[in-house]
Amino acid sequence: MKDNKTFHLIKTPVTWTQAQNYCRQHHTDLASGLDQIYSEEFKKLPKSEGLWIGLFRDSWRWSDGSNFSFRYWDMDSFNDGLNNRTCATTVLERSGRWSSAGCDHRKPFFCYDENVILIHEEKTWEEALYYCREKHHDLVSITSLREQAWLQEKAKNASTPFVWLGLRYTCTLGFWFWVTDDVIGYNNWDSNRKVDVCDMSGAMDTAGEQKWVSKPDNNKFNFFCSKH
Template structure:
């Protein structure tokens, strides 16, 4: 079993994520793949593991969570150094245990297990979805509006952080954002028609031209760069 979650883009740093308890037993890698395909990722980070909504779905079974042993990192890139291990269970056969589970029957502490064991798990959803298909900016915009809501817009550093976490899993060096240069207005506009207030342009990466839209680098500092609209990249949509 495992658990997934969701979060509203404009409220991302608050406790409003939606979790999904998946009772089908899978290995940790299978659970991660399932969550990424059907939701957002395995439940990751302390803000999720200790949220009230997460606690409502607890049962007495050990469940996969999104923590794995590569210096113990969260599946979705969350940056939390705090750990809550049940040390007796954790230390038993540690060398062969590289994925984390909840031990909900033991006051919520965590244990580790071999990643090839089959367990239920927790997934989560947020309002962002990475589309790993290569499309032009216009094609990406149409895809998002037809199948989800819109190409992603970024209005503050918190939203930048969540978008760049999705971008890390892209298969192209850039991902399209919902930002394009308007020759009529002679400024950059989001697809929502809002003017850019928060910005994260790379040095020398901003070119004001009628044929330009903005993309985020999928590595490094995840800065924004101008790209010709006929280039093809992965992209990030906002879901309804």
């Protein structure tokens, strides 16, 4: 899975909640996490008094579930009337430092599209593979802990107990492989539920520790497609 995201500046001033709802309906979510708000896309934006980002005050967490402890506040504006400010902005002409604002203020905002989509249809592994290759790009591969953590959050929204991945076992050659040809370096197998036999493919458990498990190909689950 390539960690590619597309960003969109929405210039219409709206409240933070309206911005979040718009992004979730038309894209993926409000721009969230350090990799997004320090992207080249942000640097290219025209100067602005403030843009909504996906950070809100519930112990300050990101709208899309991103997990970052680093903070980059403009403390002068952040501390000014903080009790009434529960959503975050970024002020581009101040080196991108963050500020807080009342969530009912109206501001432009920044959405992103992600490279992976959870398909809420129930299909066998092969049906899922063909679906992804016809409508998107391919079944997803997971090559790092960061990708695993990100997809775990998405998998919680599945309607099946497992979600198909692009992981397949070849009994002819006797090994597991990603259909995207990514090298299997990182792995998150549940060793007690990994079965190396024919007609098995890899899925992620949507509950508990959300480990990878091997399941018969003819089981029907939701699945992750990569978009490019």
